[in-house]
Amino acid sequence: MSHTDHAASFPEPATRVPEDDDPVAACPYCDRPFQGEHARDLHVGEAHDPTPEERDRYEAALDVERDDLWLFHARAVIGLGVTYTATVILYMAVLGSGIV
Numbered sequence: 001m002s003h004t005d006h007a008a009s010f011p012e013p014a015t016r017v018p019e020d021d022d023p024v025a026a027c028p029y030c031d032r033p034f035q036g037e038h039a040r041d042l043h044v045g046e047a048h049d050p051t052p053e054e055r056d057r058y059e060a061a062l063d064v065e066r067d068d069l070w071l072f073h074a075r076a077v078i079g080l081g082v083t084y085t086a087t088v089i090l091y092m093a094v095l096g097s098g099i100v
């Protein structure tokens, strides 16, 4: 199963560009509009047969995507840790105060 087969299984996205709005980037193969070159580079690499230059851009965009995802996971883990610690401290404080 190639990249192209995988991308073909996605539903057709709703892409309507308002009359007075210029899309930042468009796919050179299927003219699909994108809000940024990052998304366009990812689309070209996944849905079409990219040239070596486009493949480089796709891989660079993929790296950025991975970094963003890592940062999101790191934030989620830190958030969970802080919530857990606060809950434990609050629980111990309530137990220690003799209210319950």
Ligand SMILES: [Zn+2]
Pocket: 027, 028, 029, 030, 031, 032, 043, 044, 047, 048
């Ligand atoms: Zn395209």
